[in-house]
Amino acid sequence: MDTMTDIPRFPASRPLAFGDKPRLDALFVDLQPRVSELTFANLYLFREAHAYRLTLVGDSPVVLGRGYGGVEYFLPPLGGDVAGALLMLLDGGMTLYGADGSFVARYLTGEGMIVEEDRDAFDYLHLRQEMAELPGNRFHKKKNRINYFSARHSFNVEVYGARHREGCLALLDEWRRVRDGIDSPSLDLETKAAAEALMLSDRLGLEGVVVLVEGRVAAFALGERLSLDTAVCHFEKSDPFMEGVSQLVDREFNRLLFTDCTYINREQDLGEPGLRAAKLSYHPVELVKKYRARRG
Structure with a gap:
């Protein structure tokens, strides 16, 4: 991976590749994620849909992406100095997507942080x-x-x-x-x-x-x-x-x-009313909340 020497608006990165599977699989085993995006298969299969790219912020691997509406974001850092990587990216004007409740409680409670639920992504x-x-x-x-x-x-x-x-x-x-x-x-x-x-x-x-x-x-x-x-x-x-x-x-x-x-x-249901009704009809025991965060 490329490394960052300063804090650009978008870090130097490269497209996600199949060869990244062993490393990312190991990171996800350590992470034990709750949100559905955080598997190698999901990232790889939707690499074009979301323009997924990999970068290294300090010693933290980070996935950069883009929503269906074109808004760019980064997923929660996958290890290393997570707090430091978050600080660099958020201070650089970027938006975090896909943080769950425990991630928010641990890393996103500081002053000047805007944290919002993303219901369509639960x-x-x-x-x-x-x-x-x-x-x-x-x-x-x-x-x-x-x-x-x-x-x-x-x-x-x-x-x-x-x-x-x-x-x-x-x-x-x-x-x-x-x-x-x-x-x-x-x-x-x-x-x-x-x-x-x-x-x-x-x-x-x-x-x-x-x-x-x-x-x-x-x-x-x-x-x-x-x-x-x-x-x-x-x-x-x-x-x-x-x-x-x-x-x-x-x-x-x-x-x-x-x-x-x-x-x-x-x-998730992506905010589609029919899909939301169908998913709710199976009586979930929990909606795993996802959040977006940015600097105010």
């Missing part, structure tokens, strides 16, 4: 076993939709592998086609990231499940371990014309994978 945290079993009346509608699907289709659920790749890519293309005309800056970028995740799942350490109906992929979900007790589901796509299959693939992802994890992080 992660939805669920009990994995609850998502796998859908117990009680709270999940009655979810179970009804799965039963509706099961009564009408002969299906198999399998752990994702290379043999499913082409079928999943075909489903992803159909998912994107149905949404043609939707005014969302993230749609094409998310589709590209999901396609690359399917292609590079083994190398990125992603795991997934697939629902097959008469041999055709009707839904898939892909994710990875976020920390010792939490997994994260990065992608879940399903046939938009097959009622109940999205609820089924969500349940099976949690039933079959990461069974030693207590929690599942289902990422």
Whole structure:
């Protein structure tokens, strides 16, 4: 990595590369993050969407990025002298994104600091076993939709592998086609990231499940371990014309994978009302708050 000799507006940096995986993986193991952005796979798959770059501020590795609206930011420093790196970057006029509550309490309580919740970026945290079993009346509608699907289709659920790749890519293309005309800056970028995740799942350490109906992929979900007790589901796509299959693939992802994890992080809703309602309908046990911070 390049190093900084002073405090420029944007530190000298270079694009995130696949070769950074071993080093960043080790940093994330030490960090045990709670927010969904902080995995190598997520950063790599969305490296174009968010223009992710790496820099070194003192001895702290830092990821620089850009939001869908074009606003530039940096993610919480990944080690070293975190407080010193924050001071240099914030004093240089940059904005921090993705800090969780514990990070804010530890590093962002000084005078002259503007710290704001970013509700559209809050992660939805669920009990994995609850998502796998859908117990009680709270999940009655979810179970009804799965039963509706099961009564009408002969299906198999399998752990994702290379043999499913082409079928999943075909489903992803159909998912994107149905949404043609939707005014969302993230749609094409998310589709590209999901396609690359399917292609590079083994190398990125992603795991997934697939629902097959008469041999055709009707839904898939892909994710990875976020920390010792939490997994994260990065992608879940399903046939938009097959009622109940999205609820089924969500349940099976949690039933079959990461069974030693207590929690599942289902990422943010990006402020989209329909997605927010869908995520809230699964009764998260916590919304993992994320904050932005800058100098006043």
